[in-house]
Amino acid sequence: MNPFIILSANEMRAAEKLAIDGGIASAALMEKAGEGVAHHAMRFWSKRPTVVICGPGNNGGDGFVAARVMKSAGWPIRVALLGKRESLTGNAKLMADLFDGDVVPFEKAVLNNCGLIIDAIFGTGLSRATEGEIKSAIGAINDNPAPVLAIDLPSGLDADTGAVLGEGSGAVVHARRSVTFHAKKPGHLLFPGRALSGAVDVVDIGISDQITAATGAQTYTNHPGLWGGLLPQPHWGGHKYSRGSVMVVSGGPLNTGAARLAARGALRIGAGAVTMLTPAEAAPVHAAHLTAVMLRIANNDEDVAKAMAASEHMPMALVIGPAAGVGEGTRAKVMAGLKSKAAVILDADAITSFADQPQTLFSALRPTDVLTPHGGEFARLFPEAAKLDGKLEAARRASKEANAVVVLKGADTVIAAPDGRALINTNAPPTLATAGSGDVLAGFIAGLRAQGMDGFGAAAAGVWFHGAAGQTIGDGLIAEDLPDAVPAVMRILFQKDQPEKNQAAAPEAN
Numbered sequence: 001m002n003p004f005i006i007l008s009a010n011e012m013r014a015a016e017k018l019a020i021d022g023g024i025a026s027a028a029l030m031e032k033a034g035e036g037v038a039h040h041a042m043r044f045w046s047k048r049p050t051v052v053i054c055g056p057g058n059n060g061g062d063g064f065v066a067a068r069v070m071k072s073a074g075w076p077i078r079v080a081l082l083g084k085r086e087s088l089t090g091n092a093k094l095m096a097d098l099f100d101g102d103v104v105p106f107e108k109a110v111l112n113n114c115g116l117i118i119d120a121i122f123g124t125g126l127s128r129a130t131e132g133e134i135k136s137a138i139g140a141i142n143d144n145p146a147p148v149l150a151i152d153l154p155s156g157l158d159a160d161t162g163a164v165l166g167e168g169s170g171a172v173v174h175a176r177r178s179v180t181f182h183a184k185k186p187g188h189l190l191f192p193g194r195a196l197s198g199a200v201d202v203v204d205i206g207i208s209d210q211i212t213a214a215t216g217a218q219t220y221t222n223h224p225g226l227w228g229g230l231l232p233q234p235h236w237g238g239h240k241y242s243r244g245s246v247m248v249v250s251g252g253p254l255n256t257g258a259a260r261l262a263a264r265g266a267l268r269i270g271a272g273a274v275t276m277l278t279p280a281e282a283a284p285v286h287a288a289h290l291t292a293v294m295l296r297i298a299n300n301d302e303d304v305a306k307a308m309a310a311s312e313h314m315p316m317a318l319v320i321g322p323a324a325g326v327g328e329g330t331r332a333k334v335m336a337g338l339k340s341k342a343a344v345i346l347d348a349d350a351i352t353s354f355a356d357q358p359q360t361l362f363s364a365l366r367p368t369d370v371l372t373p374h375g376g377e378f379a380r381l382f383p384e385a386a387k388l389d390g391k392l393e394a395a396r397r398a399s400k401e402a403n404a405v406v407v408l409k410g411a412d413t414v415i416a417a418p419d420g421r422a423l424i425n426t427n428a429p430p431t432l433a434t435a436g437s438g439d440v441l442a443g444f445i446a447g448l449r450a451q452g453m454d455g456f457g458a459a460a461a462g463v464w465f466h467g468a469a470g471q472t473i474g475d476g477l478i479a480e481d482l483p484d485a486v487p488a489v490m491r492i493l494f495q496k497d498q499p500e501k502n503q504a505a506a507p508e509a510n
């Protein structure tokens with residue numbers, strides 16, 4: 001199993017079909033799924049009275065298997081059914097028939113004195129908001145103090161978007177843990193689904209990686225396992241410019257801090273040289289603050305173009321947006337950057353500046369340029385994509401529309417590339433929601449881009465480092481701390497705290 005792949009409900013159904021076409025019996029898939037749930041329950045909880053609540057479809061079928069396996073292991077099991085027994089069909093009916101205990105219609109009293117509830121009401125087949133007896137049952141489950149183990153997904157949660165289809169306490173199950181099959185679903189990682197799913201375990205039900213690939217799935221959990229090997233490493237023969245040069249466009253004299261945060265982020269993530277492109281009147285403010293970051297006056301787009309041209313021979317990235325100001329001046333500087341050979345990272349005001357003329361921007365962007373909007377900026381530049389169901393599809397659509405990498409920020413940041421690849425980030429602590437945090441992120445991405453990572457890789461690694469830096473700092477985090485936490489994260493990632501791995505690499509013989 002690929003530990004990073006994420007499958008939508010449709011992709012999961014396609015994988016199941018391919019597995020069945022390849023000779024695996026569908027009942028065997030369900031048997032493995034239910035068995036996985038039972039073993040998970042028995043591993044995490046001590047033996048206790050357990051109620052399995054089964055719905056009308058195959059999620060319920062998994063519940064009947066789990067009930068059978070746990071009962072035969074000596075667990076006190078009750079099964080409650082939502083819907084009519086005679087309406088069960090296919091494998092769900094088969095598994096219900098194979099369960100040799102009592103099956104009662106669901107009523108609230110069935111939960112009395114239980115120590116564990118297994119939610120087998122709905123999984124990937126949820127098609128509408130809960131109502132009636134199902135809504136009451138979910139409300140009763142949530143009111144009960146027993147922990148809930150959800151099969152596949154907490155019932156009521158949309159597998160593809162992480163959204164809850166209905167409202168109120170009976171709309172969705174609040175699970176302590178979830179056991180899903182073959183791969184996580186986007187709903188496990190996108191909020192509120194991530195909070196509702198609890199800890200998620202993925203069980204192998206015998207579907208091969210070749211089948212996963214054949215579904216065309218292109219969504220992954222963001223993790224160094226995907227891009228760690230591409231991270232730039234300093235080399236004995238390098239010098240500051242060969243390590244990558246980053247230029248950051250500053251706002252006016254009262255708006256300089258954001259650009260400095262980005263500049264420091266770029267420097268800490270490993271760019272060899274960072275230059276602040278500043279309007280003349282803001283230069284003294286920067287001069288009073290900056291040390292390793294260089295200063296160059298750039299009052300307008302022509303000056304930006306000249307700065308870019310002067311550095312054309314080196315690997316370079318340009319950050320523009322943090323407190324840059326919204327309007328024609330910023331638009332012109334962006335266009336100057338996009339005409340140069342530099343990789344461009346657009347954030348904040350640079351994004352908002354194109355809200356009324358997105359096509360001007362989209363036609364100039366290149367597929368490895370990066371846009372880093374938060375939700376509000378995203379909706380201004382991509383009003384149609386913002387209306388789509390779920391952050392994943394919104395980011396994917398926007399990336400295609402803009403022909404650039406889109407980093408749709410939040411607690412569950414989504415990174416999307418124009419070719420359809422997408423990542424969901426999971427390591428960001430809530431303390432990252434603080435002023436200036438996004439400016440540092442833009443600097444991280446630019447620093448990695450200047451060192452040679454492509455737009456998607458730099459965005460993925462930048463977002464991950466941002467989360468990891470936030471975790472390292474812990475409570476009390478302010479944006480200024482983030483760049484300075486990078487060395488600690490690198491030490492852990494590259495295991496440089498292990499003395500035997502900490503030797504300076506000897507030059508290779510030639």
Ligand SMILES: NC(=O)C1=CN([C@@H]2O[C@H](COP(=O)(O)OP(=O)(O)OC[C@H]3O[C@@H](n4cnc5c(N)ncnc54)[C@H](OP(=O)(O)O)[C@@H]3O)[C@@H](O)[C@H]2O)[C@@H](O)CC1
Pocket residue numbers: 012013015016029030033055056057058059060061062121122123124125126127128129130131134151152153181205
């Ligand atoms: N794919 C795989 O590889 C494997 C899948 N497996 C398992 O199968 C699960 C998917 O099964 P599934 O497709 O039968 O859907 P499921 O979630 O049981 O619900 C569908 C039923 O609920 C109904 N219904 C929906 N919403 C409703 C509502 N609000 N209120 C009331 N009714 C509602 C819907 O009715 P309908 O929409 O047709 O009217 C239909 O009757 C998956 O999550 C996993 O657990 C494993 O066995 C291993 C391999």
Ligand SMILES: [K+]
Pocket residue numbers: 059119120121122123150151152153154155
């Ligand atoms: K469920």
